[in-house]
Amino acid sequence: MPKIKAVEKRIWDVEGFDVQFHQNGKDxxxxxxxxxxxxxxxxxxxxxxxxxxxxxxxHNSYPGYQVEVLDGDGAFVHGGTKLGTVRDTYEE
Incomplete structure (x- = not known):
């Protein structure tokens, strides 16, 4: 089983945005x-x-964990934001 940082890197490689895993409200x-x-x-x-x-x-892949999606500046992204908008923040 991989480490969290390897999973976060894989999500970046596939999805094109950074994430941060949380559990019980903590990073x-x-x-x-x-x-x-x-x-x-x-x-x-x-x-x-x-x-x-x-x-x-x-959530289907990581029950018991929460995740924050980050924009290109490292700020947390609101849930209503489109993924294309998030990805565009990394291209500037």
Whole structure:
């Protein structure tokens, strides 16, 4: 089983945005092991919202964890934001 930081990197590689794992309201250390690797091969569609991505991709793969999606400046993104908008913040 990979470490959290490896899963976060895999999400970046597939989805094109950074994430931060949380558990019980606290940031999860990157060296924590025992989580499955992110299983998706293709990025979610740009018109999917952050909340939809969390519900359909993240929570199904990582029950017991929460996730924050970060924009290109490292700020947390609101759940109603489209993934395409988030990805665009990294291209500037």
């Amino acid at each position: 999860v250390r990157g060296d924590k092991q025992g989580v499955p690797q992110y299983g998706y091969e293709r990025a979610a569609k740009n018109d999917m919202t952050v909340s939809e991505w969390r519900d359909t991709r993240f």
